[in-house]
Amino acid sequence: MTALGLMGLGVMGANLARNLADHGVQLALYDPAAGVAQHLAQDLGSAGTACATPEALVAALAAPRTIFLLVPAGAATDAAIESLLPHLAAGDVIIDGGNAFYRDTARRQAACGASGVHFLGFGVSGGAEGARHGPAIMAGGDRTVLERLAPTFAAIAAKAPDGTPCFARVGDGAAGHFVKTVHNGIEYAHMQLIAEAWQLLRRLLRLPHEEVRDLFARWARGALSSFLMECAVRALDTMDKDGTPLIEHIVDTAEQKGTGQWTANAALEYGVAAPSLAEAVHARCLSALKDMRLAMEASVGAPTMAFAGDVKALVAALERALLSANITVLAQGFALIRAVDAEHGWGVDPATVARTWRGGCIIRSTLLEPIAEAYAAAPDLDNLLRDRVLWRRVTAGDAEWRQVVVTAVAHGVPVPVFSASLAYVDGLRTGRLWADMIAAQRDIFGQHGFARFGSPGRHHADWATLDLTSPAGGS
């Protein structure tokens, strides 16, 4: 196996180092914090060598060198690259394993390329546990370089249920980091759906904690089986020191580091409808307004939340609705990947992405297998909801999904991702939407023109005038 330099030995770097060492990779280690590299090297025994400076890290490796960065995205990544570049030679490789913004990756590829240094962007998912025992890795960049490195990374990656490593070159250029960004956008929406279900079960239906815990555990073993569902069960299983559920002590504000927002920004920039992914970001922003929410509730009151309907029926509906909404979120994520890939020409194969997400990553679930099959059978599929198998699974819970959204809205419980996802599906399956009225208004106030059935080209109308001061309010 190739010897590797690891730079940035925090949560991800240290755990990946242990994983790599387990697979026989000799490591040179560097971290700016005093003692961190030495401490880890001691733990790794003969597999790790601590280096005091970036220059020493480079010197510890044989050419062509490969250095894997696990540092915070943004300025820290630029600083790490700048500290390495003067010591590297043509043919060396820098891999950025952080959650980088894909345009930064493209810029860094160009800058490193000027010195003949290859720069690869790896989307790494799985958190601390994944890094230690098997992450999913979405690699982007030069095919030849990646072919050389693939055995090492395939060895440390998670294995899908069929034993395939969850490591793949997903495309050229910045494809790896873009695919990871969308992975995180999907992660936000799937997490939000679970949180909305939790809110309905616990705070609308007022089910006891243990009952919700058992329900989530049952869901986690069935069609909703996913890593995030398992996380939710773990969250409900954990008690505080006083024996009460820890979740009841956690402040209801969700932080975010930016990848969800990048996903929503990309959807807006490229004109891709991804309302569930955007709403999940908005939901976190709204959650952060804790003081304002408390003040508003104190002054105007929270919506009434008493539920007098059939609890059992709503619980069953929620399970079906979660499955339908989860698939819809994935459909939006894949549509976004396809659209942005088409612009950049990275050559992303959606089936490969789906296969890579089957294990190790945060959004791994049993849904990825049928998605991979759908794209393998029809690589040009323009939307996953057009696959018959997936469409049947989405619409099997159609009535239940509506019941969940209607009930939530009627009781004043916000379910932004359940409702945005349903509106997306309803919009997609409606041949004639409301946009005729938008087109008319645009032409009236801005002479922007409109398309007309049966008559090609742009049209303008001699719109009616209006006198709202007249009793009839007409023209």
Ligand SMILES: NC(=O)C1=CN([C@@H]2O[C@H](COP(=O)(O)OP(=O)(O)OC[C@H]3O[C@@H](n4cnc5c(N)ncnc54)[C@H](OP(=O)(O)O)[C@@H]3O)[C@@H](O)[C@H]2O)C=CC1
């Ligand atoms: N944590 C997670 O679950 C996941 C994180 N990621 C991504 O992986 C990357 C690393 O994350 P994580 O391990 O959690 O972050 P941590 O903050 O735990 O670790 C980052 C490490 O990088 C070091 N560092 C900072 N600047 C430099 C530099 N110029 N040169 C070398 N090392 C430097 C830091 O040192 P110091 O503390 O002294 O500044 C720190 O030890 C991030 O981009 C993150 O978004 C991806 C998937 C999952």
Ligand SMILES: O=C(CO)[C@H](O)[C@H](O)COP(=O)(O)O
């Ligand atoms: O990349 C990840 C998982 O895939 C990281 O855990 C990331 O930090 C999650 O995003 P955020 O902090 O914004 O919730």
